[in-house]
Amino acid sequence: MNSIRRRLVCLPVLGLLMATVGCSSTDDTATVVVPSPDAYTAKLCRKLHQQLPDELDGLERTDPEPRSELTAGWGSSAIILRCGVPKPAKMGDLTAPTTEVDGLGWLIEEPGDGSYRFTSALREAYVEVTIGSDHKKQSGAASLVVLGREIKKAIPKGIAN
Numbered sequence: 001m002n003s004i005r006r007r008l009v010c011l012p013v014l015g016l017l018m019a020t021v022g023c024s025s026t027d028d029t030a031t032v033v034v035p036s037p038d039a040y041t042a043k044l045c046r047k048l049h050q051q052l053p054d055e056l057d058g059l060e061r062t063d064p065e066p067r068s069e070l071t072a073g074w075g076s077s078a079i080i081l082r083c084g085v086p087k088p089a090k091m092g093d094l095t096a097p098t099t100e101v102d103g104l105g106w107l108i109e110e111p112g113d114g115s116y117r118f119t120s121a122l123r124e125a126y127v128e129v130t131i132g133s134d135h136k137k138q139s140g141a142a143s144l145v146v147l148g149r150e151i152k153k154a155i156p157k158g159i160a161n
Contacts, residue, residue: 045125048127053146079132
């Protein structure tokens, strides 16, 4: 009897979940996972968020959903920034590809979808910048110069927790 009651209660919830998953938005707003850093890191990220440009590489700012002071975006999903991300596993790998742009070090990763993901190094908060496959063909990593300057102003040198 209890198993039948559980099934009947779960059916409406399952139907609602399926309907929600099946819906899609008609706009091009990107969705991202919002990081959940400690309070100090979140404070640094909020400071960075206030300094980020309205336009980057000729793209208008279109922050991803859900809206957060820990994320920003330009050109729908062409460039996505997430502040306060955990330390990437490859950050400790001495053979991992890295680069330095305008005095800021970056770990370079290729997620496999044609995009590039850059994570700032030697700062008190990790900042991740993903450049979508279409945009990397147009501008490459030029946005790292502008974003790097803002990161250096908002987030002190150091090692993030």
